[in-house]
Amino acid sequence: MNPRLKELYYSKIQVDLAKKLSLKNKLMCPKFVKVVINMGLGTDGNDKKYLKSYSDDIAMITGQKPVVTKFRKSISNFKTRKNTNAGLKVTLRKNKMYEFIDRLVNIALPRIKDFRGLSPQSFDKFGNYTFGIKEHVVFPEVNFDKVEKIRGLDITIVTYGTNKNHTLALLEEFNFPFNKEKQN
Numbered sequence: 001m002n003p004r005l006k007e008l009y010y011s012k013i014q015v016d017l018a019k020k021l022s023l024k025n026k027l028m029c030p031k032f033v034k035v036v037i038n039m040g041l042g043t044d045g046n047d048k049k050y051l052k053s054y055s056d057d058i059a060m061i062t063g064q065k066p067v068v069t070k071f072r073k074s075i076s077n078f079k080t081r082k083n084t085n086a087g088l089k090v091t092l093r094k095n096k097m098y099e100f101i102d103r104l105v106n107i108a109l110p111r112i113k114d115f116r117g118l119s120p121q122s123f124d125k126f127g128n129y130t131f132g133i134k135e136h137v138v139f140p141e142v143n144f145d146k147v148e149k150i151r152g153l154d155i156t157i158v159t160y161g162t163n164k165n166h167t168l169a170l171l172e173e174f175n176f177p178f179n180k181e182k183q184n
Contacts, residue, residue: 103139
């Protein structure tokens, strides 16, 4: 069974975007490619208890087991050693990606304390959107009582948008809550 947002995209949003962006073909419309979720561990990366706890939390949030990333080289100022644990990373594609975006927009983002909207300035030159969440416990899958420490998440949404405006139009169609004051 296809996720709700995926069906909505192919039935309604794609046609609306083609008209709004004045594209010749609906296949030229921007669409989601993947969603990458990162969690930096800092000094907790060496502690196996914390590593397992964070890994379980991200697995519950995304429905997929995270990959442990390693430091590529040692840097004394950051107290890092080569090949020690740096963080956790999950890449979501296809149906899991649409289900995650649905839960992110409709459940997790509204639960953030003092939330004023996402910044419309966080696009790169390729049309990808990156933002951070300070507390990973805003997702309802995470049991707040069992959380050892609250960590932040970095979320990158990779799209087939050709530029910032196309990707912004796509995200607005999916009801991403952007801060209107910063757009001007």
